[in-house]
Amino acid sequence: MCGIAGVFHRDPQKPIDSQVLVNMAAIQYHRGPDNFGYSNPPGLGVGMSHARLSIIDLNEERGRQPLVSKDQNYYLVHNGEFYDFQKIRSGLVSKGARFATKSDSEIILHLYPRYGLEKTLDYLRGEFAFALYAKNDDHMYLVRDRFGVKPLYWTETEDGIVYGSELKVLFAHPSVKRKLSAAGTYHQLIQVTVPGSTAFDGIHQVLPGHFIKIKRKNGQLTVTNKKYWDIDFPVAGEYVNHKDESHYVEGVREQLLEAVQHRLQADVPVGCYLSGGIDSCSILGLSAAARQDPVKAFTIGFDSEAYDETPIAREMAEMTEADQLVLTLSADDLYKNFSRTIWHTERTIYNTLAVAKLLMSETVQKNNYKVVLTGEGSDELFAGYPAFRKDMFLYGLDSLPASLRNEWQSSLEESNSLFRGAMLPREDFNSVAMSEVVGFTPTCLQNWLHCDSFAMKLLNPQWRDDLKNYDAGAAIAQTFDRDQLDGRHPLDKAQYVWIKTMLEGQILTWGGDRVDMANSMEARPAFLDHHLAKFATTVPPQLRIKGATEKYVLREAMKGLLPETLYKRQKFAFMAPPAHTDTKKWKMLMNLTDEFASKEKVEAAGLLDYDGIRALIDGHEDPSMDRDTKVQLDAVLNHVLGVQLLHHHFVEQDLPKLAQQRADELGWKAAS
Numbered sequence: 001m002c003g004i005a006g007v008f009h010r011d012p013q014k015p016i017d018s019q020v021l022v023n024m025a026a027i028q029y030h031r032g033p034d035n036f037g038y039s040n041p042p043g044l045g046v047g048m049s050h051a052r053l054s055i056i057d058l059n060e061e062r063g064r065q066p067l068v069s070k071d072q073n074y075y076l077v078h079n080g081e082f083y084d085f086q087k088i089r090s091g092l093v094s095k096g097a098r099f100a101t102k103s104d105s106e107i108i109l110h111l112y113p114r115y116g117l118e119k120t121l122d123y124l125r126g127e128f129a130f131a132l133y134a135k136n137d138d139h140m141y142l143v144r145d146r147f148g149v150k151p152l153y154w155t156e157t158e159d160g161i162v163y164g165s166e167l168k169v170l171f172a173h174p175s176v177k178r179k180l181s182a183a184g185t186y187h188q189l190i191q192v193t194v195p196g197s198t199a200f201d202g203i204h205q206v207l208p209g210h211f212i213k214i215k216r217k218n219g220q221l222t223v224t225n226k227k228y229w230d231i232d233f234p235v236a237g238e239y240v241n242h243k244d245e246s247h248y249v250e251g252v253r254e255q256l257l258e259a260v261q262h263r264l265q266a267d268v269p270v271g272c273y274l275s276g277g278i279d280s281c282s283i284l285g286l287s288a289a290a291r292q293d294p295v296k297a298f299t300i301g302f303d304s305e306a307y308d309e310t311p312i313a314r315e316m317a318e319m320t321e322a323d324q325l326v327l328t329l330s331a332d333d334l335y336k337n338f339s340r341t342i343w344h345t346e347r348t349i350y351n352t353l354a355v356a357k358l359l360m361s362e363t364v365q366k367n368n369y370k371v372v373l374t375g376e377g378s379d380e381l382f383a384g385y386p387a388f389r390k391d392m393f394l395y396g397l398d399s400l401p402a403s404l405r406n407e408w409q410s411s412l413e414e415s416n417s418l419f420r421g422a423m424l425p426r427e428d429f430n431s432v433a434m435s436e437v438v439g440f441t442p443t444c445l446q447n448w449l450h451c452d453s454f455a456m457k458l459l460n461p462q463w464r465d466d467l468k469n470y471d472a473g474a475a476i477a478q479t480f481d482r483d484q485l486d487g488r489h490p491l492d493k494a495q496y497v498w499i500k501t502m503l504e505g506q507i508l509t510w511g512g513d514r515v516d517m518a519n520s521m522e523a524r525p526a527f528l529d530h531h532l533a534k535f536a537t538t539v540p541p542q543l544r545i546k547g548a549t550e551k552y553v554l555r556e557a558m559k560g561l562l563p564e565t566l567y568k569r570q571k572f573a574f575m576a577p578p579a580h581t582d583t584k585k586w587k588m589l590m591n592l593t594d595e596f597a598s599k600e601k602v603e604a605a606g607l608l609d610y611d612g613i614r615a616l617i618d619g620h621e622d623p624s625m626d627r628d629t630k631v632q633l634d635a636v637l638n639h640v641l642g643v644q645l646l647h648h649h650f651v652e653q654d655l656p657k658l659a660q661q662r663a664d665e666l667g668w669k670a671a672s
Helices: 018-026 085-094 104-123 167-171 182-189 245-263 278-290 310-320 331-336 338-345 353-366 378-382 386-395 402-415 432-438 443-449 452-458 461-466 472-477 490-507 509-519 530-536 552-557 564-568 583-596 599-605 610-620 627-652 655-666
Strands: 002-009 035-039 046-052 074-082 126-134 139-144 153-156 160-164 210-217 220-227 270-273 296-302 323-329 371-374 522-525
Touching: 002 018, 002 074, 002 126, 018 035, 018 046, 018 655, 046 074, 046 126, 074 104, 085 104, 104 126, 104 139, 104 210, 153 167, 160 167, 160 220, 167 627, 167 655, 182 452, 182 461, 182 472, 182 627, 245 278, 245 530, 245 552, 270 278, 278 310, 278 371, 278 378, 278 552, 278 564, 296 310, 296 353, 310 323, 310 564, 323 353, 331 338, 331 353, 331 583, 338 353, 338 509, 338 583, 338 627, 353 509, 378 490, 378 530, 378 552, 386 443, 386 490, 432 472, 443 472, 443 490, 452 610, 452 627, 490 509, 509 522, 583 610, 583 627, 599 610, 599 627, 610 627
Parallel strands: 270 296, 270 371, 296 323, 371 522
Antiparallel strands: 002 046, 002 160, 035 046, 074 126, 126 139, 139 210, 153 160, 210 220
16 A cells, blocks of 8 residues: 556656655655655656555565566556455466566556556456556556545646646646635535545546546647446346345355455554444454454544444454454544644545544554554445435335335434434435436435535635536536446445445545555455455345345344344444534534634635635524534534635645655655
8 A cells, every 4th residue: 555646748858857756755655654766767758656555565675666567668656455466476477477576566567568458457356546657558547446445636737647646746746736626615515526526626536447548649648538347236127036035145245255355465464443333343253253363453432422332342342352442532632633634635524533533543553553454335335324225215115015114214214313414314305417317316415415505605706606507416417327327226326326426535535545544554445345346236125225124135144243232233324423512522613613714714715705604603503403404514614624724735835845845854855
């Protein structure tokens, strides 16, 4: 797990500043503190750099990147892990390949010349982002894994393309402009972003399951975007002849165990994140079964009993004889580290769970662990979120008596009352454009699209006028592949939309890679193994949600590993207590708002409307406001603070200068 960076010039003869490449590695030192490397051979117009976190092949020199093929025709920088690479490597050796390192990364340099990129990607299993330059074709490829576990950003400058693992890496390059856009800022305020976009003007993400091909010819660059993988649910009629229930239960158990076993492979110790949910408890149970020694389990606790899952996590740890460490967090911990968290997430956050996750990864690092297995992806594949059950009850159970459907709906609302205004909408909302593409507006997006009435009033007047006809639902929906939606069951559609929006844009960014790698810690989400995902799509909807029970097939597959209380428990959304639930938390949020969103700072940034912010705060402090609205406005206020912090960190600061200072502090210098 590492950080990558690079440039690709239109003019191959234009020199690339070596120290700039080093600085781009230095500003992401947290992603790879073990060593760095760079390459910018003359006459190619290509520069690459790399900050390394050593997990496979710990030899400092042998594993240094960029990697260059023996014939110097291919150049590679890679972030992430390729599982089962030993098997691939053995097959390549039998065909005459000769490897220079023991790194998993090097398989790309041998697969690509033999099979081309798309066939190469079929071989790859894991979480990854990489850049590959092929000198013979004069092409650069930017590639991102299937679900978007690993980030990869790019932009175009006057000289060419600049790319990197984080926004700050691009901003360390002096030619990259740093400016928030109207639509980008608006989407930060409503939580859900347009896939492939960022808050910043002209800065893009490589989409999950896609690669960018950059072709250079006669001083011109042609950029094409191609999908190589997608989550593919069967059309609804194909579920009719499904197999016996035991086939799916046993299949999930087998596939998940294999995914866990692959992710336990490392040349450093591997631990597990453990909450009170089925997902992480399943991962811990399988890890404990696959290992001879006790597993180190890391648990986040909160000082609010209503949101704390520590008791069930302790029960699971005791059951598996895990060595558990519990980090209990308070308002002081969460809001004192809010600004630092935004520096790493590079997008706004609606809940301080992101801060909690950052503090946990820091604890993992202090305990000398670099790798943990996590439960992310389970809810996406097996329909665990309350929003999925609501969509199933509304659209996927036409043959069920209305009375029973209403009973299950009432049970869902009651058990998730804490999360209305966040995980569930406070009231139904329909996006005409979204419904036209999907067939309905998935519940997971309703709350955030409904924030429009708050968010527009918060933008500066000029942007508000510019966006008066803007349709966020339409902008998001037009990025979906209709071929993956047409003819699908409503539950499949809801899961597809979540995977394309909330999973990549939220859970895997501010809830995953960005706050984990902030402390040089690699998280491995076993549920997002694409072999397991392929099998999960074949599980009929009525076995993912059976009656009122979510994740039914997973529960049955893991039944022998789980405490009975957890096996029988409904999904409980994992989030930190909102600010309004605690006087101290609210006061600390207001203190931060006074510091970063004062009238002077808001007007200087020119992004938001200070009067709109004050009206929002005054309304939130109205004692007659209902709890669901307070939950939603808590999220919006966190986004307001986040927008101002994005400007503070990435526009006000001189990022090229900061990157140079970081390189000087580390002693990372280009060769003279």
